[in-house]
Amino acid sequence: MNGHTPSLEVLGWDTAWEDAFRPHRAAGLRPARVVTQEKYRYLLWGEEGECEGQVPGRMVRLAQSDAELPKVGDWVGYRVPGARGQPARIEVVLPRRTRLARKVAGRETEEQVLVTNVDVAFLVQALDQTFQPRLLERMLLMCLEGGVQPAVVLNKADLCPDPAALVHEARRRAGDAPVILTCARTGLGVEELRRLLPAGRTGVFIGPSGVGKSSLINRLYGEEIQPTAEVRERDHKGRHTTTWRELIVLPDGGLVIDTPGIREFHLWMAGEGLHEAFPDIELLALRCKFRDCQHQTEPGCAVRAAAAAGELDPERLASYLKLRQELDYLHRIRHWQRPPRQKPRPLRSRPGAD
Numbered sequence: 001m002n003g004h005t006p007s008l009e010v011l012g013w014d015t016a017w018e019d020a021f022r023p024h025r026a027a028g029l030r031p032a033r034v035v036t037q038e039k040y041r042y043l044l045w046g047e048e049g050e051c052e053g054q055v056p057g058r059m060v061r062l063a064q065s066d067a068e069l070p071k072v073g074d075w076v077g078y079r080v081p082g083a084r085g086q087p088a089r090i091e092v093v094l095p096r097r098t099r100l101a102r103k104v105a106g107r108e109t110e111e112q113v114l115v116t117n118v119d120v121a122f123l124v125q126a127l128d129q130t131f132q133p134r135l136l137e138r139m140l141l142m143c144l145e146g147g148v149q150p151a152v153v154l155n156k157a158d159l160c161p162d163p164a165a166l167v168h169e170a171r172r173r174a175g176d177a178p179v180i181l182t183c184a185r186t187g188l189g190v191e192e193l194r195r196l197l198p199a200g201r202t203g204v205f206i207g208p209s210g211v212g213k214s215s216l217i218n219r220l221y222g223e224e225i226q227p228t229a230e231v232r233e234r235d236h237k238g239r240h241t242t243t244w245r246e247l248i249v250l251p252d253g254g255l256v257i258d259t260p261g262i263r264e265f266h267l268w269m270a271g272e273g274l275h276e277a278f279p280d281i282e283l284l285a286l287r288c289k290f291r292d293c294q295h296q297t298e299p300g301c302a303v304r305a306a307a308a309a310g311e312l313d314p315e316r317l318a319s320y321l322k323l324r325q326e327l328d329y330l331h332r333i334r335h336w337q338r339p340p341r342q343k344p345r346p347l348r349s350r351p352g353a354d
Contacts, residue, residue: 005050006249008033012117012200017075017094024092029077032088034070035247042070044078044088045247053078054087065110067101068093072245072257073116073202098147100204115204115245115257120196123177124153124207124216125170127160132208134319137173139206141277141323150177151196153205155212157183173316175279184215194220199253206259217258220250274327278320284312295321 007013011033021031032046032053040060042053053076055069063069070076070093077092096116123139125131136152143150152174157163163181170179178196182189193216197203205213218224248256275282281303285293289300295317296304306312 005045008047010200010249010253011045012202012255013075014200020094021075021077024077029079029091031094032076032078033247034072034074034076037070037072037245040069041087042076042090044076044090046078048080051078052087053090055090059091067111067113071099071113071116072247073118073204075117100142100146100148100206102142114206114259118148118202118204118257120149120151120201120203122151122153122193122196122203122205122213122216124155124205124211124213126156126211127154127163127166128156130208130211131166133169133173133315135208136170137277137319137323140174140177141274143177144276148204150174151193152177152179153182153189153193153207153216154179155182155184155216157181157188158185172313175277182212182216184212184219187219190216190219194252194254197250197254197256200255202247202255202257204257204259209260214258217248217256220254220256221248222251274320274324278316280312281317281320 008031013031013033017031021029025031030046030048032044032051034042034053035045035050036043040055042055044051044053053070060069070090074096075094076090077094078088078090081088098118099116100114100118100121101111102114121139121143123136123143125136131154140150140152152170154163154167154170160166167179167181178192180189180192182193184190193203197220205217207213245257245259248258250256281295284303284306285295287302288295288298289302290298293301293303295301303312303317307314307317
């Protein structure tokens with residue numbers, strides 16, 4: 001064990017966590033937070049300092065999926081190793097307050113938990129030709145589904161001659177989430193990020209490779225602690241410099257998690273997040289003739305009418321429909337349901353509708 005590590009309180013431990021952990025403490029376990037993960041081995045910060053932890057084989061076998069095993073950000077209960085040099089034995093993961101998850105890449109239908117117990121997610125996009133409004137919508141939806149406060153970060157302001165148009169585009173899609181213009185090279189916007197990370201609060205930087213996530217973390221920390229790399233000039237694409245997820249304590253007490261760049265972004269959960277990510281469409285839908293209007297071919301659709309009249313961006317409507325279709329399909333697959341047959345269905349009119 002190494003005693004030169006942050007206290008549990010600095011790591012975000014509070015009375016609610018202590019209450020949840022009380023029966024495990026009575027069983028002889030000790031609390032710690034997961035700092036890094038490599039397969040089934042972990043770096044933990046706990047009451048007695050830093051130690052290496054390991055998940056026992058029985059815990060792996062009993063888990064219904066990999067998502068149930070410890071991830072960076074988790075609070076776990078571990079048992080002190082019996083012999084010097086052995087890893088601590090992780091026996092329990094406390095229920096997560098929040099999580100960011102996506103479907104694993106490829107054809108498998110399985111949840112991949114990226115990080116847990118984070119308070120704010122900084123969704124980073126670069127102000128260059130890689131700016132992707134639809135990716136931003138997907139990241140916003142992931143945050144809302146996982147209970148995480150999103151903040152949109154538009155980085156590399158020094159490379160964009162007129163950032164106002166992209167800032168406006170981001171604000172149109174961000175809903176209530178703040179949109180912060182930043183530049184890791186000059187420090188623009190870094191203080192706004194810092195205000196969202198007071199002591200004991202955990203943030204995570206999410207986005208594609210090359211958008212400057214690690215550079216912004218270096219700015220927040222005050223020195224180069226994360227490796228960075230220049231993007232390719234020909235296509236403005238970056239390469240992975242962060243290859244694992246890591247919890248970092250900032251000098252002023254906030255915590256951040258750096259993550260590898262995301263190339264594929266398949267949604268996982270389907271719930272109220274879609275409505276929260278597209279509040280403009282949900283508001284228009286209240287004026288549709290039919291309560292279960294799908295905004296495709298139904299008569300009296302206020303959403304399609306708004307798109308035709310220029311009140312709603314047709315691309316935004318197309319993105320909404322695509323995300324909804326993806327989530328519906330994923331929901332059926334997860335519950336072992338066959339896709340419904342395409343047949344006419346009766347439409348239910350709203351009370352008082354003509």
